[in-house]
Amino acid sequence: MTHSLHREGSLESLGKDFVLFVYPAKRVTWDGSAAKVRRLTEQIYRSGPANLILTTLRRNMYSGITPAEVLESITEDGTRVFCVFNSREKLKDVLLRIKEANEGISIVVSGLIDAVREVSREIGIHPHTINLSLGILGRTDLLPPPDIRELTTMCGHGLVSPYLVEDIIRRIKKGMIDLWDGSLVLARPCACGIYNPFRSAELLEEKVPLYTVDRW
Amino acid sequence: MLIREELCVGCGRCRPFCPTAAIRFNGQRSSIDQRLCYECGACLRCAECPVDAIVESPGALESPRALRGYFSDPVSEHVTTGIAGRGTEESKSNDVTLRVGPGDVGVAIEIGRPTLGMSLPDIQKITRALARSGVHKFEKNNPIYSLLADPQTGDLKPELLGERVLSAIIEVQVKRDQLRSVLRTLKEIAREVDSVFCVDCCTMLDSGLAIPGEVLESIESEGFIWRPNAKINMGFGRAPGKVKESS
Numbered sequence: 001m002t003h004s005l006h007r008e009g010s011l012e013s014l015g016k017d018f019v020l021f022v023y024p025a026k027r028v029t030w031d032g033s034a035a036k037v038r039r040l041t042e043q044i045y046r047s048g049p050a051n052l053i054l055t056t057l058r059r060n061m062y063s064g065i066t067p068a069e070v071l072e073s074i075t076e077d078g079t080r081v082f083c084v085f086n087s088r089e090k091l092k093d094v095l096l097r098i099k100e101a102n103e104g105i106s107i108v109v110s111g112l113i114d115a116v117r118e119v120s121r122e123i124g125i126h127p128h129t130i131n132l133s134l135g136i137l138g139r140t141d142l143l144p145p146p147d148i149r150e151l152t153t154m155c156g157h158g159l160v161s162p163y164l165v166e167d168i169i170r171r172i173k174k175g176m177i178d179l180w181d182g183s184l185v186l187a188r189p190c191a192c193g194i195y196n197p198f199r200s201a202e203l204l205e206e207k208v209p210l211y212t213v214d215r216w
Numbered sequence: 217m218l219i220r221e222e223l224c225v226g227c228g229r230c231r232p233f234c235p236t237a238a239i240r241f242n243g244q245r246s247s248i249d250q251r252l253c254y255e256c257g258a259c260l261r262c263a264e265c266p267v268d269a270i271v272e273s274p275g276a277l278e279s280p281r282a283l284r285g286y287f288s289d290p291v292s293e294h295v296t297t298g299i300a301g302r303g304t305e306e307s308k309s310n311d312v313t314l315r316v317g318p319g320d321v322g323v324a325i326e327i328g329r330p331t332l333g334m335s336l337p338d339i340q341k342i343t344r345a346l347a348r349s350g351v352h353k354f355e356k357n358n359p360i361y362s363l364l365a366d367p368q369t370g371d372l373k374p375e376l377l378g379e380r381v382l383s384a385i386i387e388v389q390v391k392r393d394q395l396r397s398v399l400r401t402l403k404e405i406a407r408e409v410d411s412v413f414c415v416d417c418c419t420m421l422d423s424g425l426a427i428p429g430e431v432l433e434s435i436e437s438e439g440f441i442w443r444p445n446a447k448i449n450m451g452f453g454r455a456p457g458k459v460k461e462s463s
Binding site for chain 2 (some may be wrong): 045164
C-alpha cells in the first residue's frame with residue numbers, strides 16, 4: 001500500500017500536504033495495539049487534521065461522524081489510522097505529541113523530504129526507512145493532464161476519477177457548487193481519508209479559470 | 217458493479233465517479249460496461265444514486281472476476297494478506313520488522329497507477345521481465361504472488377489472463393548493488409505495456425534522514441529522478457521487549 005507516495009504538484013502546494021499513518025505491525029506490535037491507537041488518535045485530533053479515516057469505520061471527517069464516535073470505534077487490535085495535515089506546523093505538532101506519547105506503534109509520514117527532515121531535526125527524532133517515488137513509466141500519453149492529476153493523485157488507489165474532477169470544475173464554473181463543497185465531493189471516493197480538501201480547494205481555485213464549461 | 221435498468225432514472229449522477237469511464241448513457245438510462253468495470257465500488261459508495269439502482273454485479277465475487285474487486289477496491293481485504301490494500305506493510309512497519317534490512321532495497325512496481333489500471337497480460341509482461349533478469353524473489357505476502365503460476369518464469373495463472381485491475385503492486389527485494397539492473401529491466405519493459413506503472417524504491421536511512429549514496433547513485437545512473445516527496449517511516453515503532461532509547 002503505497003497510495004500516499006505519488007502525490008503530484010508544485011513544491012508550494014505539496015508543502016501544505018502531509019499524510020500520516022498509524023500502523024500496528026502484524027505479529028509484532030499488533031497485540032494490545034487498540035488502546036495505544038486510541039490514545040494516538042486523540043493526539044492526532046488535537047493537532048487538527050485536514051482529513052482522517054480509521055479502518056474500523058471507513059468514513060471520513062466530513063461524513064457527519066464525530067470524533068467521539070471515531071474513538072469509540074477503536075476496539076480491535078490492528079486498527080489503522082490514515083490522516084492528512086495541511087501545514088508543516090501541524091505536522092510538527094502532531095509528531096511532537098506522538099513522540100511524547102511513546103506508544104511504540106509505527107508512524108509513517110508522506111510529504112516533502114526536506115520538510116520532514118527539518119521537522120525531525122527540530123523535535124529530535126530519527127526516521128528509519130524511506131520509500132522514494134521514481135515516477136511513472138509506460139503509456140504516460142494515456143494519463144489525464146498533470147493539473148488534473150494534482151487532484152486525483154491525492155487518492156493513490158485511483159478512486160478519485162479525473163472525470164469527477166472535470167465535473168466538479170464544470171459545476172464550480174456554473175455556480176452549482178463552491179470550491180470547498182466541490183472538494184468534499186472529490187474526497188468522498190478516497191476510502192483512506194487522505195484526500196486533503198484544503199489543498200484541493202486551493203488547487204481548484206487555480207484550475208477553474210483554465211477550463212471552459214462547454215468542454216465536456 | 218451493475219445498474220438495474222428498471223430502476224435507473226438516467227440522471228447521470230454516477231457517471232463522473234467511475235475512474236475508468238465504464239458507465240454509459242443511452243439517452244434514457246445508464247449502464248455499466250462489464251468489460252471495463254474494475255469492481256472498485258466508487259459508484260456504489262459515493263454517487264448517491266437517488267433510486268438505489270447501483271448494486272454489486274452477481275458475478276463480482278466469483279473467480280476469476282473476483283480478483284478485480286480485491287485489487288481495485290481498497291476497502292476489500294485480500295484473502296492472502298489479511299490487509300485491505302494492494303500490497304503489504306512494506307516500509308510502513310519496517311522499524312519493527314526490518315523486512316528491508318541494511319544493504320537491501322525494496323522495489324515496488326505499482327501497476328496501473330495512476331488511474332489507468334492494467335490488464336493481467338500486461339502485468340505478466342512485467343513479472344516475466346523481472347524473472348528473466350534473475351529476480352525470482354517476489355514478495356510472498358503480496359496478493360500478486362497468489363496470481364503467479366511460476367515465480368521462476370514470472371508466468372501468471374492462465375485462467376486469470378482475461379481480467380484487469382485498477383491497481384496492484386509487484387514487490388521484490390534485492391541487494392543494493394542489484395538495484396540498477398532491476399531499474400533497467402523496468403525501463404525496458406515499460407515500452408511494451410499498454411498502461412502505466414509507478415516505481416518505488418525503499419531503503420533504510422542513514423542518520424539525519426540521509427538517503428544512502430549507493431542507492432541514489434543507482435537511481436541516477438539509470439536515468440531516474442526521485443520526487444521531492446516520499447513516504448518516511450518515522451522510527452517510532454518499538455518491537456515488544458525493547459526499551460525505547462531516549463532521543
